[in-house]
Amino acid sequence: xxxxxxxxxxxxxxLIGAVLAVTVGILVIHVNFxxxxxxxxxxxxxxxxxxxxxxxxTNEDDYIDKSDSTIVSWFERISYVEAATPRLSSTxxxxxxxxxxxxxxxxxxxxxxxxxxxxxxxxxxxxxTEGTYVFSRNSIVLGNTVAKDLGGATVGDIVKVMxxxxxxxxxxxxxxVSGIAKSPGGQGFDYSAVIHIDTLRDMTNRQDQTGSIxxxxxxxxxxxxxxxxxxxxxxxxxxxxxxxxxxxxxxLAGFRSGIAMINMIGYFGMMSSAFAIVTIQxxxxxxxxxxxxxxxxxxxxxxDILVIFIFQGMLIGAIGAGVGTATGLGYTIYAKETxxxxxxxxxxxxxxxxxxxxxxxxxxxxxxxxxxxxxSYRATKLxxxxxxxxx
Amino acid sequence: xxxxxxxxxxxxxxxxxxxxxSSGSGKSTLLNMIGLLDSPTNGNIFIDDINTTTLNDNEIxxxxxxxxxxxxxxxxxxxxxxxxxxxxxxxxxxxNDLTSEEDAIDLLKAVGLEDQLHKRANKISGGQAQRVAxxxxxxxxxxxVLADEPTGNLDSVTSQxxxxxxxxxxxxxxxxxxxxTHDRQHFGNVDKVITIKDGKAFQVEEFSTMEITx
Numbered sequence: 001x002x003x004x005x006x007x008x009x010x011x012x013x014x015l016i017g018a019v020l021a022v023t024v025g026i027l028v029i030h031v032n033f034x035x036x037x038x039x040x041x042x043x044x045x046x047x048x049x050x051x052x053x054x055x056x057x058t059n060e061d062d063y064i065d066k067s068d069s070t071i072v073s074w075f076e077r078i079s080y081v082e083a084a085t086p087r088l089s090s091t092x093x094x095x096x097x098x099x100x101x102x103x104x105x106x107x108x109x110x111x112x113x114x115x116x117x118x119x120x121x122x123x124x125x126x127x128x129t130e131g132t133y134v135f136s137r138n139s140i141v142l143g144n145t146v147a148k149d150l151g152g153a154t155v156g157d158i159v160k161v162m163x164x165x166x167x168x169x170x171x172x173x174x175x176x177v178s179g180i181a182k183s184p185g186g187q188g189f190d191y192s193a194v195i196h197i198d199t200l201r202d203m204t205n206r207q208d209q210t211g212s213i214x215x216x217x218x219x220x221x222x223x224x225x226x227x228x229x230x231x232x233x234x235x236x237x238x239x240x241x242x243x244x245x246x247x248x249x250x251x252l253a254g255f256r257s258g259i260a261m262i263n264m265i266g267y268f269g270m271m272s273s274a275f276a277i278v279t280i281q282x283x284x285x286x287x288x289x290x291x292x293x294x295x296x297x298x299x300x301x302x303x304d305i306l307v308i309f310i311f312q313g314m315l316i317g318a319i320g321a322g323v324g325t326a327t328g329l330g331y332t333i334y335a336k337e338t339x340x341x342x343x344x345x346x347x348x349x350x351x352x353x354x355x356x357x358x359x360x361x362x363x364x365x366x367x368x369x370x371x372x373x374x375x376s377y378r379a380t381k382l383x384x385x386x387x388x389x390x391x
Numbered sequence: 392x393x394x395x396x397x398x399x400x401x402x403x404x405x406x407x408x409x410x411x412x413s414s415g416s417g418k419s420t421l422l423n424m425i426g427l428l429d430s431p432t433n434g435n436i437f438i439d440d441i442n443t444t445t446l447n448d449n450e451i452x453x454x455x456x457x458x459x460x461x462x463x464x465x466x467x468x469x470x471x472x473x474x475x476x477x478x479x480x481x482x483x484x485x486x487n488d489l490t491s492e493e494d495a496i497d498l499l500k501a502v503g504l505e506d507q508l509h510k511r512a513n514k515i516s517g518g519q520a521q522r523v524a525x526x527x528x529x530x531x532x533x534x535x536v537l538a539d540e541p542t543g544n545l546d547s548v549t550s551q552x553x554x555x556x557x558x559x560x561x562x563x564x565x566x567x568x569x570x571x572t573h574d575r576q577h578f579g580n581v582d583k584v585i586t587i588k589d590g591k592a593f594q595v596e597e598f599s600t601m602e603i604t605x
Contacts, residue, residue, distance in 0.1 A: 006471040294467045297428060298527070299456020299484045301449055385428045388467060 004311040007288060014280045015316070021276035022320020022364050023327060029266035029360050030328025034335045036262045038348030040255045045349050046187035047248045049123045053084075053214035054223045056247040057230065060238040063088075063209040071213050072117060074233070080222040081215060083120035088112035088200050088211040092193065095160040098151035105149050109192040110163065112200030112211075121216040124181065127188045131155035131179030137199045140175035143190040144182035153177055161193070165205040173203060184345030220244075270364060274371040277316060281309060281375035292379055293387025302380035309379050313372025317365035325361045394420045395431070398592045400585055402535070405565040407558060411575050412587035419539055421587060422571045426459055426537045427451045439534050456485050460528030460536035462557075464543040466520035468512035468527075474499065475508040478526045485531065498526040501563075502556060518549035525556060529566065538570040542577060554578055 048054060057071065058064065064071070068086035075084040092110045096103050115134050119125045125133035134141055140159055147153040157177045165171050181189045201207050217223055223243040230241050245252075285292070292305055329352075334340075336350040395417045402408050412418045423429035424436060427443055436443045438458060446454055455461075460481075468477045478495040499505055502522040507515055512523065521541060528536045538557065542550035554577045561568050572578065586594040 290467065291469050291471075294463075294469065295480070295484065296452070297426070297455065297461050297463075297467075298481045299452050301452040303449075304484060385423055388463065 004308040005315065007284070007291070007308070007312065011284060011287065014284055015319075018277050018280040018316040018368075019320045019323060021273035021280070022317060022368055023324040025266075025270035025273035026321065026324025026360055026364050027327050027331070028269040029263070030324075030331055030357075032262045032266045033353065033356065034332050034340070034350055035342070035348065036259050037353070038335065038340070038350050039342050039346070040252070040259055041349035041351060042185060042342070042346050043187060043255065044244060044248065044252065046183070046185050046346075047251060048220075048244045050127070050183070050187050050189065051214070052242075052244055052247045053121060054217040054220045054244055055215040055227050055230070055241055056244075057213040057215065057239055057241045058211070060240045063206060063211060064213065064237075064239070065209060066234075066237055067208070068114070068210040068213065071210075075213070075215050075226075075230070078226060078229070080217050080219050080226055082218040083117060084213055084215045085117035085121035086114050086197055086210040086213055088197050088204070088206065088209070090163055090200060090204050093162040094146075094150060094193070095162075096150045096153055096157060098153070098157075101151070103149075103151040105146070108146055110161070110200060111189065111192055111194050112197035113194055114197045121214055124189060124194065127181045127183035128179035129182045131177070133179055134194050134196055135178060137196045138173070138175050139178035139196070141179040141181050141189070141194040142177055143188070143192045144180055145190045146193055147177075147180050153180075155179060161195075161203075163200075163203045165203060167205060169205075171203040171205075173199065184341070184347070267363075270367060273320075273364070274367045277313065277368050277371035278374060280316075281313065281372050282378070284312065285309065285375045285379045288379075289382060289387045289390060292382050293384045293389075296382070296384035297388065305380045305382075306376045309376035310369060310372050313369045313376070314365070316372070317368025320368060321361040321365045324364060325357060328360075329357070393432075393590055395424070395587075395590045398434075398587070398590075400583075400592060400595050402567060402569065402583065404534075404567055405561065406582035407561045407568045407578075408570065408583040408585065409575060409578055409581050410569065410571045410585045410587060411573065412593075414573065416587045417590040418571045418587045420590075421585075422537055422539050422569065425535070425569060426461060427455050456481055457531060458534045460531065460533040462521070462524045462528045462536065462538035462541045464540040466517070466524040466544075468520055468523055470511065470513035472512055473509045474504060474512060474515065474523050477512050477523055478530050481527060481531045491530070495526070495530055498529055499523070501560070502526050517545055518552065521545065521549075521553050522556065525553070525560065529560060529564065532564075533566075535567045535569055538568060540571055540573070542572065542574065547577075550574075550577055 072084040072086065075081045090110050092108050093104065093106045094108055113134060119133065128141055142150070142153055150159065153159065155177050159175050159177060160172060161175055162170050162172045175195065181194065183190060201209065217226065227241040227243055231239060295305065332350060332352060335348060339347050340350065341347045398421060410418045410421055420429060424431055430444060443454060469480065472480065475495055478499060479492065482491050496505070496508065499508060502525055504519060504522055507519060512520065541557065542553050545553060557568055560566060575584065580598060582598055584596045585592055
């Protein structure tokens with residue numbers, strides 16, 4: 001073992017090359033993980049915080065007829081639940097007069113919220129960059145893009161909103177813009193408008209109905225448990241309750257395959273580092289042909305030679321995995337501490353996935369050993385006399 | 392064409408035997424066969440009453456490690472190791488721990504290298520390297536030390552020192568040496584000289600006593 005170490009450490013260039021190959025392989029996976037998994041988690045976070053909560057309750061067919069306050073109270077009695085809030089959605093046509101000019105915009109998504117509960121169960125109110133969140137029956141928060149489309153609507157402007165109710169009648173109401181919402185990542189309400197849920201109920205003629213109940217948990221790992229308990233408690237109400245993974249599945253499916261592909265690229269990177277190790281180990285074997293011949297001549301068995309080069313592979317793997325993991329963790333810490341964002345907008349959700357970190361380090365270590373097998377085997381095949389003559 | 396044919400001789404314990412002959416005569420091939428680095432297509436080689444031609448690869452390695460010592464023309468030390476570590480290498484290969492380090496130091500003292508123990512093998516002179524090789528060849532107390540042109544790469548003064556050292560070690564340790572050389576003059580009196588010509592043992596000369604001149 002001492003000899004194996006010496007042989008390797010005396011060839012510093014080869015050692016550094018092999019270790020770098022492993023390090024880069026691991027680093028690529030860590031960087032991919034930080035960026036793409038971080039992006040994925042950030043989107044999950046935003047969907048959860050802005051739209052679906054940890055559990056989203058809807059009706060199997062259309063709208064929830066049960067009183068929203070009953071459902072909210074039921075949820076808030078559970079210790080795992082932070083808060084719950086009702087939501088109702090529709091689309092509207094909007095008009096605004098800016099500088100004497102009438103500007104119209106159609107098919108704008110409108111979300112009705114209960115301001116009191118909403119600020120506890122969701123962080124949408126934090127995306128209001130100008131003005132305040134919905135606070136009264138006639139206040140409206142415009143998404144940044146909607147505000148732009150309406151000729152640069154600002155806080156205090158009056159917006160005329162027209163909604164077709166459940167009977168097909170057009171209902172019109174004037175709102176005062178109380179705030180402009182802007183959030184990165186596309187999951188916020190930049191393309192929507194937010195009004196009081198009771199106003200939207202009146203306008204859509206759905207006075208006792210709710211579109212969904214968004215439930216925020218203080219322990220998201222209990223989502224499935226709470227969901228099942230809810231469904232068992234209301235067996236006859238045609239409720240549908242979904243965890244964030246279930247409710248956002250469609251939106252996340254594309255990202256999942258993207259991440260799988262990026263991970264595969266990372267693993268291909270790791271495979272290339274294995275080829276680099278094979279090359280470097282072959283160089284080491286070729287450079288030590290004479291020494292191998294001498295060792296065989298003075299009694300080293302083929303197994304002893306095999307062990308020397310496999311041990312070198314283990315050393316390369318261990319050092320590479322150590323340095324790679326340390327560098328990768330360094331990058332992850334940097335990303336977390338600096339609140340790294342994607343495209344300078346969406347803050348990444350950086351997590352330390354220890355299972356994956358250990359898995360990657362172990363995979364690199366094992367790959368380095370596997371990559372050493374062929375060169376080691378070649379070394380054992382050298383005949384002592386030939387090796388001493390040609391080395 | 393046969394590299395060696397009809398070669399038959401025996402060596403007694405403690406003898407210093409020279410194998411001489413012109414280049415390409417087959418003397419190194421003969422030494423490699425005695426050293427189990429090469430195997431004959433026909434015939435047998437007995438060392439310590441063991442027919443070495445029947446051994447498998449692992450047994451050959453063990454046999455080489457325990458019963459044979461090697462000194463090569465270019466010393467062939469492992470440059471990554473120190474002088475002392477090179478001498479200890481056969482013991483480590485045998486799986487012994489370093490309890491025999493004292494033996495190695497004694498041997499290095501005997502070859503006059505007690506002040507070079509921890510020097511890297513590639514930092515010493517050719518003569519010193521060959522002395523280390525002698526110590527390495529002797530560390531396992533082998534039945535035979537096989538030396539292939541041990542002075543072939545040295546100047547005449549150093550060559551004589553190495554020859555004298557080998558002969559004195561042979562006498563002191565009652566150690567059998569089989570030495571291939573094309574320069575018989577340097578060795579003076581030895582116990583036996585086998586002359587190989589065209590792959591055959593052309594002449595085997597035996598001498599009753601060996602004079603040691605150190």
